Structure formats: C-alpha cells, structure tokens
Amino acid sequence: MSGTESVAFDTPQRERRADTFAMWVFIGSEAMLFGAIFLVFLVAHIDFGPAFAAASKRLSLPLGTLNTAVLITSSFTMALAHMLALHRRWRPTIWALVATAALGVCFLIVKGIEYGKEISEGLAPLLGLPFRYAGPDPVHAEFFFGLYFTMTSLHALHLIGGIVVIAGMIALWRPSGPANRLRRVVAVGLYWHFVDIIWVFMFPVLYLINR
Amino acid sequence: MSELRKLTFGYLGLLALLALTVGSSFVALGGFNVALNLAIAAAKAILIAMLFMHLTGTLPRLAVAAAGLWLVILFGLTLIGR
Numbered sequence: 001m002s003g004t005e006s007v008a009f010d011t012p013q014r015e016r017r018a019d020t021f022a023m024w025v026f027i028g029s030e031a032m033l034f035g036a037i038f039l040v041f042l043v044a045h046i047d048f049g050p051a052f053a054a055a056s057k058r059l060s061l062p063l064g065t066l067n068t069a070v071l072i073t074s075s076f077t078m079a080l081a082h083m084l085a086l087h088r089r090w091r092p093t094i095w096a097l098v099a100t101a102a103l104g105v106c107f108l109i110v111k112g113i114e115y116g117k118e119i120s121e122g123l124a125p126l127l128g129l130p131f132r133y134a135g136p137d138p139v140h141a142e143f144f145f146g147l148y149f150t151m152t153s154l155h156a157l158h159l160i161g162g163i164v165v166i167a168g169m170i171a172l173w174r175p176s177g178p179a180n181r182l183r184r185v186v187a188v189g190l191y192w193h194f195v196d197i198i199w200v201f202m203f204p205v206l207y208l209i210n211r
Numbered sequence: 212m213s214e215l216r217k218l219t220f221g222y223l224g225l226l227a228l229l230a231l232t233v234g235s236s237f238v239a240l241g242g243f244n245v246a247l248n249l250a251i252a253a254a255k256a257i258l259i260a261m262l263f264m265h266l267t268g269t270l271p272r273l274a275v276a277a278a279g280l281w282l283v284i285l286f287g288l289t290l291i292g293r
Contacts, residue, residue, distance in 0.1 A: 021270040028278030035282045039289055046293075065233050069226060076222040079263040083214050193264045200255045204248035208236040 005180050012179035019183055023190040030158075034198050037154070041147050041205060044140075051140035053210030055133070058123055059148070060114055064207040067110045068199065074103035075196040078189050085185040088178060093185065094170060100192065101166040104159050111156055115149075124149060148206055155202060158195045162188065221262040228255050 009015035045052050081096035118124050122132030125142045126149055133141045169184050176184070232251040236244065260266040266275065 017268075017270070020268075021274065024271040024274035028274045028281075031278045032281060032285075035285055039286055042286075043289065043293075061233070061236075065229065068229055072222070072225045072229065075225075075259060075263055076218065079218050079221075080215075082263075083218065190264055193259050197256045197259055200259070201252045204232055204252050208232065208248050209245050 005183065012183070015179075016183050016186065019187055020190070023187050027190065027194045030194060034154075037147075037151055038201065038205065041151070044143060044147065045209075048137070048140040048143065049210075051137035052144045054135045054137070055141040055144035056206065056210035058118075058121070058133075058135075059207050060117065061207055063110055063114050063117075064203055067107050067114075068203045070103055070107045070110065071196050071199050074100045074107070075193050077103065078192045081185055082189045085182045090173075090178075090181065093181070094173065097166050097170060097185070101163045104163045104166075107159060108156060108163075111152065118145070151202055151206065155195065155198055158198070162192050162195055165191070218262065221258055225255055225258055228258075 004010075004012050004015045006015060009018065077096050077099040081093050081100065084090075084093040084096055115124070119129060122130055123145050125131040125146050131138075131142055131145070133145075135141055165188050169188060173181065228251050232248055235247050235251075238244075240247065260275075266272065
C-alpha cells in the first residue's frame, strides 16, 4: 500500500505534484472565463464611463469592504489548514476547514443582504423585476447592474462549489488516509484562494473604480 | 512556528492593502485612482499566490504563464481594434 489514490503513481509525492499541476491548469481555464467577463466590463466602462460611475455609487461600499475582509480571512484559515495538514495535525486541520467554509457562508449571507437591498431599491434588472433608477443614463446604468449581478453571482456559485467540496471532504475524512487528506486539502485550497483572488479584482472594479 | 508567522504577516498585509484601497477611493487622484486600485489588487493577488498558494515549481508557473499569455492576447486584440 503506497498511500496513493490512483495506481498510476508510484509515490504520494508524485501524485501530489500531478494534482497540483492539474489544479493550476484548471485555475488557468477558470481565469479565461472570468477574464472574458472582466473584458466585457472594461469595454463597457470605456464606452459608458459616467453612467457606470453613477451606478457604481449605488452599491454598498461598507458591505463590499466587509465581504472582502471576510473572504481574505477565509483564505487565511485555508492556508492554516494546509500548514496544519503538512504537520499531520488532523484535528486542528478540520477546524481550520470548518472555519473556512463558515466564512464562505458568511460571505454569501452578506452578499444576499446586499442583493436584497438592491432588489428593494429597484436596481436589479433580472428575473423580470422592475428596474427603477433615478440617476442619469438609466439604459447604461441597467447594463452596469446586469454585469454586476452576472459577475457577483458567478463568483458566488464558485464559492458555493468550494463550500460543498469542503463539506464533502470533511464527511469523507475518517476513511481517507493521511496522504489523501493532504492531497485534498492542497487541491481545494488552491481553488479557494483562486476564488478569493477573483473577488480581490471584482471588489475595486465594481465598488471603487468609479469614486 | 515561523510558517505561522509568515502566514499571519501575509494576512495582516492583505487587510492593510484592503484598507489602503478603500481609503484611496475617498481621495480624488484623477485618473490615478483606477491605476492605484488595480495595482493594489495585483499586489494582493501576488501575495495570495506566493504565500497561500505556494506558487513554486516549473509546472505551476508554466500553467500561470500560459493563462497570462492568453489573457494578454484576449485583452490586447480586443482593445487594439478600438
């Protein structure tokens, strides 16, 4: 029993290196997806700058800032889980993973509060909801809010995916061996940090750039 | 554990950069605001990649370089035609 999950690898170290490379390739493909959406936003911002600036000021900067801090903290606890797993301190590793997923849930709750606020103010041009915007150039402001909801909900979907994977990993914790535990923590950690990096760019682009 | 200290400093650095980026948005710097905000976001991303994601070794760096190259083509060709 060599401790690898797949028979294709001689040693756990080798399997971990293959895992890590595959995760980075996956992250690269995800960067293409988000890159294309950021590009759409950039081009629209170049064309409709003043309308986007006015619309951006309607977003809640305090809630956006809070959520950025929450997500950065979740990345920190995920990095702690990785460090603890390397030292084979499994119980604290689980707690660090639980904290990471809980902070992810906190982020989603705050995002939900923000969405609720925007919907009640008539700023959500989706699902046939009424769009009531009193500022200048409402047509392009509607475009801004369309992009805002597309970008943030795509990001939220990625976060939900990460939370589900962490929950699954904890559920399967007992039957998996030490090498597999470490592999999984490393892989889900890379994904989690990437989703954090996406938010690190989304936050200034949506909330700050127009102030 | 020096590893723990490194992660903690990285975390505090990220929070400081967040405070800096939000604070800078209240100061009118003309067109410089956008550049500053994006530069701070890039600094945060590098901090996360190096410290939390342990971006080392040839293969991970190759994957990041490939993604970066395609993003440059995507953004470059789109903006050059405008």
